[in-house]
Amino acid sequence: MENEDSMLHFPEKTRHKANAEMNKSLNRVNKLIQEVKIRNREQEQYYSLMLEQVATGIVVVNENGNVMQANSAAKNLLNYQSFNHIEQLKRIDTNLFNTFYRLKNGETHQFLKLTYKNNITHLSLRATSFLSHGDNLRIISVHDISNELDAKELESWQKLIRVLSHEIMNSITPITSLSETLLNYFIPPEKPLDKKTVANTVKGLEVINERGTGLIRFVESYRKLTRLSKPVLKHVNLRNLIEHLMLLLENEADFQRIQFNVETETPDICIKADEAQLSQVLINLIKNAMYAVKDITEPRISVRAHYTQNGRCEIQVIDNGSGIPPEIMEQIFIPFFTTKENGSGIGLSLSRQIMKNHGGSIEAVSSPGSTVFTLTI
DSSP states (O other): OTTOOOOOOOOOOOSOHHHHHHHHHHHHHHHHHHHHHHHHHHHHHHHHHHHHHOSSEEEEEETTOBEEEEOHHHHHHTTOSSOOBGGGGGGTOHHHHHHHHHOOBTOEEEEEEEEETTEEEEEEEEEEEEEETTEEEEEEEEEEOHHHHHHHHHHHHHHHHHHHHHHHHHHHHHHHHHHHHHHHHHTTTSSOOOHHHHHHHHHHHHHHHHHHHHHHHHHHHHHHHSSOOOOOOEEEEHHHHHHHHHHHHTTSTTTTTSEEEEEESSTTOEEEEOHHHHHHHHHHHHHHHHHHTTTOSSOEEEEEEEEOTTSOEEEEEEEOSSOOOHHHHTTTTSTTOOSSTTOOSOHHHHHHHHHHHTTOEEEEEEETTEEEEEEEO
């Protein structure tokens, strides 16, 4: 029994009846031990398979930090397939290692942000201690709470949209009506006008009318569904779209003092997207960039579009402003957060939701003198 050897067989046919009975009893004990061992192995296999099926990561560590067991969910969440010691977590994230090291029985560490290869995951960790064969062990559960955080953000901007929809609709409707009236007035002109002036005026009014109509549809979808409508995908020429938006924004304050640069990999670079929703995202990013460079002596904003190696498209809005401080960088996509005096705080949150609905993403990188917002679609 000390050697956990239950395969030994005692002879039951002996001359001494007492010895035969004793050996027979010992064989029954051996058989019972074998059956218990088989049941234990089956039970261990059962719990092991069950652990592999749960979405929550489970890690068992001893006092020395050795990982006794870790299920697949834990390895995937922690980005470590060969996980043997918590010291390995230092290579992923020092804060993650410190959390694992210090986490005590029953303690929950909420909102630990793990950044790995440009992917951000929000984790919740909880520890439970127990004694096994004289060893003090801790079971640490690791749960991805990114979806819960996204749901809270979604609920926040839904509430804001309900409040703002009425006011926005009241503003956009007369603008659209006025643009249509002006178009009818200039086509054909009632009196001789300079052809260039007429052409520029008509082009500008067409943009105003188009954007106004698009915004009405955009806001109406929020009023009816309290969520973004499903993108209506069609082929969009990015060069034409960006130049179109530049024309729309040229009457913004300080537009003329900013040096704008539009770069596309090819003149006919195209993507499949909802043009109205993508325009909303780009207008928001360009306006944010204009605000960021308002105090810069030689302000510059670049809008670039190119294909990536995996066949996707990246659109970048780059400014040479003072940059976004690190403590603010973590909050820029949170609904209602704004650094502008009269800002609503929903622009970037809404932009991220639009990009997610397109199967894409929006990321930001900032340092003094350079802020880059990248749309991937």
